[in-house]
Amino acid sequence: MSYVPSDLIAVVAKLAVMLGFILTVVPVMVWVERRGSALIQDRPGPNRLGPLGLIQPLADALKFMFKEDVTPSAADKPLYLAAPALALLPALSTICVIPFGPDLVVNGETHRLVIADVPVGVLLFLALSSLGVYSLIVAGYASNNKFSLLGGIRASAQLISYELALTVAVLAVLMPVGSFHLADVVSYQREHIWNVVPQFVGFVVFLIASFAETNRLPFDLPEAESELVAGFHTEYSAMRFASFFMAEYAAMTALSALGVTLYFGGWSLPGVDLDGWLGALVGLITLVVKVAICMAVFVWIRWTFPRFRYDQLMRLGWKVLLPLALLNLIVIAALTVAGWL
Amino acid sequence: MVPVSWYLLLSALLFAIGTAGALTRRNGISVFLSIELMLNAANLSLVAFARQFDEHTGQVIVFFVMAVAAAEAAVGLALFIAVYRQRRTIDINRINLMRW
Amino acid sequence: METLVFAVFAFLAVASAIAVVAHRNPVYSTMSLVVTLFSVAVLFVMLGAPFLGVIQVLVYAGAIVVLFLFVIMLLNIQAEEMPQGGQMAQRIASILGAVVFAGMLGLVFWRTMQPNSPPLTEELVSLRNLSRELFFEYLLAFEMIGLLLLVAVIGATVVARRPQQADTTEDWAASGDAPRVDGARSEPHINPETGDRVAARAGRS
Numbered sequence: 001m002s003y004v005p006s007d008l009i010a011v012v013a014k015l016a017v018m019l020g021f022i023l024t025v026v027p028v029m030v031w032v033e034r035r036g037s038a039l040i041q042d043r044p045g046p047n048r049l050g051p052l053g054l055i056q057p058l059a060d061a062l063k064f065m066f067k068e069d070v071t072p073s074a075a076d077k078p079l080y081l082a083a084p085a086l087a088l089l090p091a092l093s094t095i096c097v098i099p100f101g102p103d104l105v106v107n108g109e110t111h112r113l114v115i116a117d118v119p120v121g122v123l124l125f126l127a128l129s130s131l132g133v134y135s136l137i138v139a140g141y142a143s144n145n146k147f148s149l150l151g152g153i154r155a156s157a158q159l160i161s162y163e164l165a166l167t168v169a170v171l172a173v174l175m176p177v178g179s180f181h182l183a184d185v186v187s188y189q190r191e192h193i194w195n196v197v198p199q200f201v202g203f204v205v206f207l208i209a210s211f212a213e214t215n216r217l218p219f220d221l222p223e224a225e226s227e228l229v230a231g232f233h234t235e236y237s238a239m240r241f242a243s244f245f246m247a248e249y250a251a252m253t254a255l256s257a258l259g260v261t262l263y264f265g266g267w268s269l270p271g272v273d274l275d276g277w278l279g280a281l282v283g284l285i286t287l288v289v290k291v292a293i294c295m296a297v298f299v300w301i302r303w304t305f306p307r308f309r310y311d312q313l314m315r316l317g318w319k320v321l322l323p324l325a326l327l328n329l330i331v332i333a334a335l336t337v338a339g340w341l
Numbered sequence: 342m343v344p345v346s347w348y349l350l351l352s353a354l355l356f357a358i359g360t361a362g363a364l365t366r367r368n369g370i371s372v373f374l375s376i377e378l379m380l381n382a383a384n385l386s387l388v389a390f391a392r393q394f395d396e397h398t399g400q401v402i403v404f405f406v407m408a409v410a411a412a413e414a415a416v417g418l419a420l421f422i423a424v425y426r427q428r429r430t431i432d433i434n435r436i437n438l439m440r441w
Numbered sequence: 442m443e444t445l446v447f448a449v450f451a452f453l454a455v456a457s458a459i460a461v462v463a464h465r466n467p468v469y470s471t472m473s474l475v476v477t478l479f480s481v482a483v484l485f486v487m488l489g490a491p492f493l494g495v496i497q498v499l500v501y502a503g504a505i506v507v508l509f510l511f512v513i514m515l516l517n518i519q520a521e522e523m524p525q526g527g528q529m530a531q532r533i534a535s536i537l538g539a540v541v542f543a544g545m546l547g548l549v550f551w552r553t554m555q556p557n558s559p560p561l562t563e564e565l566v567s568l569r570n571l572s573r574e575l576f577f578e579y580l581l582a583f584e585m586i587g588l589l590l591l592v593a594v595i596g597a598t599v600v601a602r603r604p605q606q607a608d609t610t611e612d613w614a615a616s617g618d619a620p621r622v623d624g625a626r627s628e629p630h631i632n633p634e635t636g637d638r639v640a641a642r643a644g645r646s
Contacts, residue, residue: 079468119568123495130503134475137510141468149514156511160504167499180568343447348484349550351451355458355477357543362462364535370467370513374474377505378458381481384497386550392488395565397574400490401582404575407493407500408586412593414505418512419601425516426603 010106014115018095021288025253026246027057029295036299067238072144075235079142084236084243087135091250094128097121098257099183101267101283102275113267113280114183121182122174125258126167129213132251133159136215136222136232139244143235151231154310155215155222161317162212162219168325169206172199172332173262176341182258186266194270196263198341201328203263205321210255212317214248216298218305221313256294257287264290348389355382369421369431373414380410447487454480467513471506478502489565 031046031054038045046053071080101113118124133156140152173195174180177188189195196203212219223231233244260266267283274282308316335341359382362375384403391399421431428436453476460473478501485494564570575583 076468079472118491119566120491120495123492123499127495127498127503130499131475133503133507134472134510137507137514138468138472141510141514153511153514156507156514160507160511163503343444343487345488346551347447347451348488350547351454351484353543353546353550354455355481356546357539358455358458358462360542361536361539364539365532366462368467368518370509370518371462371470374461374467374470374509377474377501378461378477381478381501384493385481385484388485388488388490388493391490392561392565395562397565397571400493400571401575401579403490403493404496405579405582405586407496408590411500411505412590414508415593415597416600418508419597421512422516422601431516431518 010111011115014113015096017284018098018100018115019092022092022095022250022253025295026249027061029249029252029299030057030060032295033299033302036296037303040300040303061242064239064242069238069240070235072235074144076142076144079138080235081240083135083139083142084240084247085135086138087132087244087247088250090128090130090132090135091247091254094125094251094254095257097125097182098254098261098287099186099266100287101280104275104277104280112183113283117181117183120180122170122180122185122258122262125182125254126163126170129251129254130159130163132247135244135247139236140222140232143232145235147228147230147234148232151222151228151234155232158212158215158219158221158313158317161314162209162321165205165317165321165325166209166213168322168329169202169209170258170262172202172325172329175329175332176336182261182266185262186268189265190268190270192341194263194265198335199263199328199332201324202332203259205325205328206259206263208316208321210259211298211301212313214252214255214298216248216252217302218308219313220307221310226307252295252298253291256291256298260287260290260294266290345389345393348392349386352382352386352389355379355385367432367434369424369433369436372433373417373421377410377414380406443487447484450480450483453477454484467518468510471509471513474509475502475506478506489561491566492568492571 034056035045035053046056049055049059071077096115097118099112099114104111104113114121116124136155136159137152140148140150140155143149173185177185179185185195211217215222221231222228223233228234233241236244267287269282269286272282332341356379359375359378362378363372366372366375384406387399387403387406389399391397391403424436425431430436457473457476457480461470461477464470464473478497482494482497482502485491485497
């Protein structure tokens with residue numbers, strides 16, 4: 001269990017790359033979200049600070065830091081303070097199982113370009129992200145506010161329901177690969193074809209369920225500003241509110257990275273076969289670009305669709321998505337056994 | 342290298358804590374949580390034995406225990422909701438209609 | 442290193458287990474249970490069962506305990522009051538019994554176990570071998586578990602369903618009557634003369 005220094009350096013470097021990536025995403029996404037919504041709603045959006053308003057996220061961050069941090073007197077203090085941390089933890093830790101390049105040989109040692117190279121990679125991702133629901137429930141309960149409580153209750157039911165469909169869709173991808181290693185999923189897609197082609201149904205289920213898992217419109221029932229004020233984070237202000245905000249974008253990034261790795265070949269490009277430092281660089285850039293496209297879809301969907309009603313949400317989750325995912329699983333299993341995949 | 346018996350001692354400790362909770366708590370949900378704790382302590386010792394004897398049987402049983410715990414939680418919580426509808430409480434000392 | 446990890450998570454598990462049992466607010470108890478489950482999951486991984494460790498977090502902490510919290514918040518269960526006189530004796534007796542029980546169990550385990558265990562083998566950790574065991578040797582048990590879960594789903598739905606058949610939302614819309622939120626008072630209206638359960642409602646509309 002002991003690490004020699006070169007391993008330690010490698011781990012720190014990988015952590016720096018991935019955490020740097022996921023933390024840079026947040027300010028960039030703030031800008032993309034605001035400008036994107038403006039584009040869709042035919043208005044200019046923030047355009048005063050810097051070219052195209054690019055410095056706006058910095059101003060937003062400063063505003064969050066210097067705002068008053070209010071804790072309601074009737075709140076359940078320890079849980080109220082713990083909730084934002086609980087939101088960030090799973091969102092930031094899930095990225096550790098995503099591979100971001102081919103094996104890299106440095107000084108005769110082979111390094112796999114993934115932070116945690118564990119045999120149960122995909123399951124670890126799902127397990128850690130399933131812990132994200134606690135922040136919503138705890139925030140809703142601890143705020144001692146009826147809107148927050150309603151948001152928390154909605155969140156718990158919604159996330160459990162959609163996690164099921166998401167997991168079944170992911171299992172169908174793993175079946176022909178025969179491994180929980182995400183690196184194996186990527187190399188499988190390099191040999192065959194991107195999974196999105198044979199598993200299109202699974203991909204659609206995954207996409208819809210991932211909107212629900214990240215509480216994005218059209219499934220943002222836990223916060224639903226037109227009925228619940230701001231849902232579970234009604235009482236939060238300043239940096240604690242910003243933590244929820246960051247956690248949402250970090251979770252979106254992590255889930256996009258998982259989706260890209262499962263369905264769109266991850267860091268690999270079809271027809272391009274590079275290794276060494278150049279391969280690592282190209283792999284990382286490819287992954288970032290693919291994730292960026294996914295994030296753009298998140299923004300596009302958010303500002304295009306209206307919100308579901310709660311009973312519609314539950315009906316969609318249990319009566320449409322779950323049966324569809326199970327059907328997909330059975331078909332894929334049959335095809336795998338028949339040797340067609 | 343941690344000896345397997347340490348895990349077993351830990352499991353015994355957790356089981357005892359769960360037992361104490363199941364016996365002393367009056368809130369139905371808390372009793373339930375204590376039972377989950379006891380199940381988990383048993384799971385820990387099963388995995389430890391699987392490690393000791395280098396066999397998968399213990400791990401397979403833990404898998405089944407988890408599935409049963411899921412079923413038990415679903416039915417148990419449904420029962421609590423039904424009881425709460427009728428009696429407006431889940432204090433187990435006040436749900437005593439069947440007491441002689 | 443390994444000893445340190447064990448010590449940290451064993452301590453966390455015991456401390457949070459005590460919190461589960463001792464805290465009077467059920468939300469705190471439940472959150473402590475999550476910590477216990479997570480610590481035990483880490484111990485599972487250390488014992489060469491990474492699959493079970495992950496499943497423990499995914500299924501137990503990620504779904505079952507969320508269900509507990511959902512019910513706690515749905516029913517709005519408050520913290521218990523302090524026990525009255527008679528229950529103190531019961532409480533002390535239970536704790537004493539548990540301590541004695543733990544001592545006995547620990548003693549048996551301690552006596553029967555060899556101090557050193559065989560080295561962790563690749564076969565034990567491998568998922569392939571575990572699944573082979575699960576789907577060949579224990580296939581019947583696996584199928585039975587599936588059946589059990591199905592029965593549990595149906596059972597839970599039936600038990601938790603509101604006991605009102607005549608009053609559907611369409612009825613409320615038709616009679617212009619507001620839907621009743623209060624579940625306890627939702628016995629169907631039964632006409633004492635005819636035994637017709639919808640008579641009262643139909644008469645009003």
